[in-house]
Amino acid sequence: MKKKIKGVSELKNQKRSMILLFLLMILAVSGCSSNSVKTDKIIEDGLNINSISIGLGGSEEDEGITVVTYHFNLWNRTNKSIILKTVEPIISNEIQERLIDRDIRLDINKKIDGNTSEALTGTFKLDTRGLDKEGIINLNINVNKFNVAIEQVIGMNDVNN
Structure with a gap:
């Protein structure tokens, strides 16, 4: 009788071991496939912004004008050079209505090599007028997205020639 109980116990342990091994294999396979998806996504991302800083200041010319200065690093994550044509901050409609000069696009026309970054600044x-410091802060001046125009020269791969 004791022999029979020991055999059933060993069978249960083997079954548990097989289930555990199967679950570990599934986990390993799913981990590998999700990593490859993330890597593919990173490769597809051509331009990225590393960091953005914004500063607000008064104008020396007029008391009712606030100067917004933004600085960011644009990283070309591709292996190819690009020509950065223009950069324009995307701002809310409320902020657009307060612009002194509607043309806030920066003309850059500069080559950015692959896997390098370029520091850009605009104002x-x-x-x-009529707003105190708290009123200006409540405008929620936020510059964190940009319209970017680039030019890229492409050709046939050497393998295809």
């Missing part, structure tokens, strides 16, 4: 002026 625009806002009409903030």
Whole structure:
């Protein structure tokens, strides 16, 4: 009788071991496939912004004008050079209505090599007459997205020639 109980116990342990091994294999395969998806996504991303900083200041010319200065690093994550034509910050409609000069696009026309970054700085002026410091802060001036125009020269791969 004891022999029979020991055999059933060993069979249960083997079954548990097989299930555990099967689950570990599934986990390993799913981990590998999700990593490859993430890697593919990174390769597809051509341009990225590493960091952005924004500064607000008064204008020396006029008390009712706030100067917004933004600085960011644009990283070319591809292996190919690009020509950065223009950069324009995307701002809210409320902020657009307060612009002193509507043309806030930066003309860059500069080559950025692959796997390098370029520091870019721009400014625009806002009409903030009648607002105190708290009122200006409440405008929620946020510059974190940009329209970027690039030019890239491409050709046939050497393998295809």
